Amino acid sequence: MRCKRGSCETTQRQIDLNDEPKKWASFFNSNRMSAKGMGLNYINPIMRNGEQVIELKKEEIEKATEEWKQALILYVVGESPTIAATERYIALQVNTVSKPKVYYHNDGYFLVRFANLDDRNEVLYSGPHMMNNKPIIVKVWSAEFDFNKEVLQTVPIWVKYPNLPLSCWSQDSLSRISSGLGVPLYADECTTKVERISFARVLVEMDVARELPKKLKVEDPNGRVFEQAVQYEWIPEYYTKCMQVGHQCNKEEGNKPKVAPRWSINGCRNKLWWVA
Template identity: 55%
Template sequence: MMIKEPMANPNPNPKLPPHTSSVMMTVPAATKETTGGQAWNTLFTGTKLAKKGMSLVFILPKVQNGEKVVELSKIEIEKECAYWKQTIILYVIGASPTIATVAGFIASNWNFASKPRIYYHNDGYFIVRFNSMEDRNEVIYSGPQLLNNRPLVIKPWSVKFDFAKEVLKIIPLWVKFPNLPLNYWSMDSLSRISSGLGNPLYVDECTTQMERISYARVLIELDIIRPRPNSVKVADPHGKEFDQAVAYDWKSIYCGTCCQLGHDCSKAQNQVGDTTCRVQERQPRAVHDGGQDKRQTKATAKPRPPENLKAQGQEPAAKGPNHKMRQA
C-alpha cells in the first residue's frame, strides 16, 4: 500500500536562527510505523511543536565494514563555522555567575558593542556571540577583565575548541616586555620574542603606535600548567644574547589536583601544616603576677579565679571527681 508523503512547508520558521532551515521529515514508506492508521511523521504536521522546533529529514548513513558511518556535509559545516566565528568563550575563575549577571557585566563594561547573544554551558562557561567581528575583537583585546573581583578568561571560539583542554589550561594573558630596545618593536621581532613564551595573538594600540615606549605589551596564549618564566633569552643578528624581562598583568593560580583555576590545593595543605607547626612551637608568654615575671605556657598556666567569686569571698576548688565550691 502506497502512503503519500506530506508536502514540505514552503515557509521556513521565522523564529529559527538565520543559519538554520526548516525541512519537513520524510521517512521511507517501508520503515513507517503507524498508530491508528496514521503515520508517525504526520502527527507533528501543523502542531505547535512543529512550529517552534526545527524539522529534520532522514538521510541514509553510509555502511563501511558492516558499521554505520554518518557523513557530514562540508557546505553545512562551513556555514555553521561562519555563524559562530564572531563568538568568544567566557569563563569566570572561582565563580559560577548567572546569565543575568554576565549580561549586566557586558552591558556596563562592553557598551561599545551591540547587544550580544549569551549562551550558558553546563561545564561552567559562557558562549557570547557578537553581531560583528569588530565587536568581538574589541572585547578580546580590551585587556584583563574582572567580574565581582573574579578574573575572566576570554578567548575566541575555534572549531577545535575543547573546554577541559583549552579554557582550564591555555588562556590568553597580557604580557609586558619592560625596557625593550626600540629597534625590536617591529611585528616580526615582537612575534619572535613573544613566541618564546607561547602563541602571540595581538599587540595593544599603544605599542603599535609607539605612544608608550617604556614597555611593549602583547597578548599571548600561555599554558598555565607550566611555570611562567620571568625573562626570555634573546639573540640579536650579531649573536649577542641578553635576557629580556617579562611582566604579567595577571598571575593565575592553577590546581593540578582539581584541574581548575583560582586555587592550589597543595599550597593550601602546606599552609595548614605550617600553621600547626607554628602553634606547637609558640613561645611561652609572660604572665605578670605581683610584679614578678613568670614564663608560662597555656598548658601550664594556672587559671585565675573569676572576679565575682573573689568579691563573694569564694574561690574555685581544683577540678576533680568531687568538685565543690569551698568557702573562704
C-alpha cells in the same frame, strides 16, 4: 476474498505498524510544533570497516560555524555569576546597538554571541577583565573549542617586556619573541604606536600547566644574545590535582588565583592591534 474471523484484523494491525514511521512524520509536519522547531530528515549513515559512521558534510559545518564566528567564550575564575550579571558586565565594556545574546554552559562558562565582529573585538581587546575581583578568561569561539583543554589549561595572558630594545618593537620581532612563550595574539595600542617606551605589552595564549618563563634568551642578527625579562599582569593558579585553572578542589587550603593589579600609563587605552 473472504477471510477467517480474526485473520483480517491481524493483517490490518500489521499494515498499521508498517505505516507507523510515516504517520509520526506526518504528525510533526502538520502539527503546530513544526512552526516552533526545526524539521529533521532521515539520512542513511555509512558503514566503514563494519562499523556505522555518521559522516558530516563540510559545507554544512562551515555554514553553522559562520553563524558563531562573532562569539566569545567567557570564564570567570573562581566565580559563578548569573547570566544577568554577565550581561551587565558586557554592557559596561562595549556600547552595542544590538544586545549580545549570553548563553550559559553547564561546564561553567558563558558563550556570548555578538551582532558583529566589531562588538566582539571591543570586548576581546579590552582586557584584562575582572568581575567581583575575579579574573575573566576571554577566548574567541572556534568549531574545535574544548573547554577543558582550552580554558582550564591554555589561557590568554597579558605580558610585559620591560626595557625591550626599540629595534625589537616591530610586528615581526614581537611575534618572534612572544612565540617563545606561546601563541602571540595582540599588541596593545601604546606598544603599536610606541606611545610608551618603558615596556612592550602583548597578549599571549599560554599553557599554564607548565612553569611560566621569567626571561627569554634572544639573539639579534649580529649574533648578540641578551636575556629579555618577562612580567605577567595575571598569573593564573593551576591546580595539578584536578588539572584546572581556578578550581575549588583546594579551597579548604586557602589557595586562590594570583592576580596582578591593573595598570594605566598616561591614560593609554587598552585598544589592540593584530600581532601574528
